Amino acid sequence: MTGERSDKLHPAALPVIHRAPWLVTGLASGDAGGGALVADGALAVAGGIIRCVGTFPEVVRQLGGCRIIEHESAVLTPALVNSHCHLELSRSALAEQYEGRPGYDGDPTGWIRDLLAEKDSLAGENSGGDSGMLTRARQTLQQMAAEGIGFVGDVGNSLAAEMVGHGQDVRVAFLLELLGLSREAEESSLARLERMGSDGPTVVNCTAHAPYSTAPAVIRAVKQRATRRGHPFSIHVAESEPEVEFLQNGSGVLREFLEERRAWDGSFRIPEKGAIDYLDSLGVLDGTTLCVHAVHVSEAEITIMAEKKAKVCLCPGSNRFLGVGKAPVTEFLARGILPALGTDSRASNRILSMWREMRLLRQDHPALEPETVFGMATRAGAEAWGVASQIGTLEPGREARVLAVDGGTAIKRAADVFEFLTSAGETVRAEWVEQKDDDG
Numbered sequence: 277m278t279g280e281r282s283d284k285l286h287p288a289a290l291p292v293i294h295r296a297p298w299l300v301t302g303l304a305s306g307d308a309g310g311g312a313l314v315a316d317g318a319l320a321v322a323g324g325i326i327r328c329v330g331t332f333p334e335v336v337r338q339l340g341g342c343r344i345i346e347h348e349s350a351v352l353t354p355a356l357v358n359s360h361c362h363l364e365l366s367r368s369a370l371a372e373q374y375e376g377r378p379g380y381d382g383d384p385t386g387w388i389r390d391l392l393a394e395k396d397s398l399a400g401e402n403s404g405g406d407s408g409m410l411t412r413a414r415q416t417l418q419q420m421a422a423e424g425i426g427f428v429g430d431v432g433n434s435l436a437a438e439m440v441g442h443g444q445d446v447r448v449a450f451l452l453e454l455l456g457l458s459r460e461a462e463e464s465s466l467a468r469l470e471r472m473g474s475d476g477p478t479v480v481n482c483t484a485h486a487p488y489s490t491a492p493a494v495i496r497a498v499k500q501r502a503t504r505r506g507h508p509f510s511i512h513v514a515e516s517e518p519e520v521e522f523l524q525n526g527s528g529v530l531r532e533f534l535e536e537r538r539a540w541d542g543s544f545r546i547p548e549k550g551a552i553d554y555l556d557s558l559g560v561l562d563g564t565t566l567c568v569h570a571v572h573v574s575e576a577e578i579t580i581m582a583e584k585k586a587k588v589c590l591c592p593g594s595n596r597f598l599g600v601g602k603a604p605v606t607e608f609l610a611r612g613i614l615p616a617l618g619t620d621s622r623a624s625n626r627i628l629s630m631w632r633e634m635r636l637l638r639q640d641h642p643a644l645e646p647e648t649v650f651g652m653a654t655r656a657g658a659e660a661w662g663v664a665s666q667i668g669t670l671e672p673g674r675e676a677r678v679l680a681v682d683g684g685t686a687i688k689r690a691a692d693v694f695e696f697l698t699s700a701g702e703t704v705r706a707e708w709v710e711q712k713d714d715d716g
Contacts, residue, residue: 355426
C-alpha cells in the first residue's frame with residue numbers, strides 16, 4: 277500500500293475513505309500501488325485528490341478517524357478515457373439509420389458521401405447552426421459522463437466545436453483537424469495554421485486528418501506545431517484497405533472519389549508505402565503520435581510503431597459498422613504497445629459507450645485478457661493523451677475521478693471482476709464517488 281500520511285494534509289481538506297469489496301488501481305499486475313486488483317479495497321480522497329490506496333485495514337491504519345463511505349457490491353475503478361471521438365457529429369443519424377442492416381462493407385467513400393450529404397441537409401434545415409451542434413454535442417458529453425467517461429480526446433473540423441467541453445464535467449481535449457491533398461488545399465491549410473499562431477493559452481490545438489487526405493507539408497507542419505505546444509498528434513491511420521491501396525498504388529475507390537470531388541490535382545506524390553511506413557518517412561512518428569484505427573498495418577509497420585513508441589487507439593464499434601476489419605491487437609501487445617480505445621462518432625457508431633467498446637473488442641478477440649482490455653479503456657488512454665499523471669489509474673496524487681461500478685451478483689470472486697467490467701457492456705451501472713461524497 278502506498279500513501280501520504282494524514283498529518284501532511286491541510287486541515288480544511290480532511291480525507292474521506294471510500295471502501296468497496298473490490299478496487300481496481302488500473303496499474304498492470306505487479307506494479308507498485310497494490311497491483312491491478314485489491315480485495316476489500318479502499319482509497320482516501322481529500323481536496324479532490326487521491327491520498328492513499330490499499331486494503332481497507334491498511335488505509336484505516338494510516339488514516340484512522342476519517343469518515344468512511346461504504347460502496348457495497350461495488351468495484352472502485354478509474355474513470356474511463358474515450359481516446360477518439362468527433363463530438364461535433366453528435367447530430368448524425370447515419371449509424372442509427374443502418375440499425376440491423378449491412379453498413380458500408382469496408383468502402384470509406386460510400387460513408388463519406390453519406391456524411392457530406394447529411395451535413396448539407398443539416399445546413400439547409402433550421403438546425404440551429406453552431407448553437408444546435410453545441411447543444412447536441414454537450415448532451416452526448418453528459419451521457420458519457422453518466423456512464424463513467426472522465427476524459428475525451430475530441431477531433432473536429434469546426435472551430436466552434438472547441439467550445440463543446442467548456443463548463444462540462446468531462447474533460448475534453450480538442451484538436452482542430454486540417455486536411456486537403458491538392459496544392460490549393462495545402463496552401464489554405466498552411467495559411468490557416470499560420471493565422472492561428474503557435475503560442476499562448478487561447479490558441480487552438482490542431483491535428484491532421486489522415487495520410488491519404490492531407491498533404492505531407494501540412495502533416496509535418498501540424499506535427500511540429502503539436503510538438504512545440506506539447507499536445508498529442510492524433511491522426512486516422514490505415515482504417516480501411518482502400519486507404520492502403522491508394523497510398524501504395526495511387527489507385528482504387530479513394531482516387532476515384534478525390535477526382536469526383538475535384539480534390540485531386542496531381543500534386544500529391546504517391547508514396548508507394550503503407551500508412552505507417554509513410555508517416556515514418558515524414559518524420560512524424562514518436563511517443564506523442566496517436567494512430568487512430570490502425571486496422572491495416574503490416575508486422576513491419578507495427579515494429580516501426582513500437583520502436584518509435586507511437587500510441588494506438590482502436591475503435592471496434594466504428595470498425596464493425598464500416599466493415600473495415602479488425603485491428604491486429606495481439607500483434608500490438610506482443611511488441612509492447614497497449615492500445616487505447618475510442619468510440620468514434622455517431623456517424624459510425626450508434627452507441628458511444630466505452631463499456632460497449634470493451635465488450636465488442638473482446639468479442640472480436642476472445643483470447644485477450646480482460647484485465648488488459650480494461651487497461652486499454654483507462655491507463656492506455658491517459659498515456660496516449662499525456663494526462664497519465666492526473667487520471668487513468670488510482671494512485672496517490674492522481675485526481676479523484678473514481679467510479680463505483682455496481683457488480684450486483686455477477687462478481688463472487690476475483691476472477692469475475694475484470695470479466696464483468698469488460699463484458700457487461702452498456703448495461704453497466706456506475707456512479708462517481710465524488711457525488712456519493714457530496715451526498716454524505
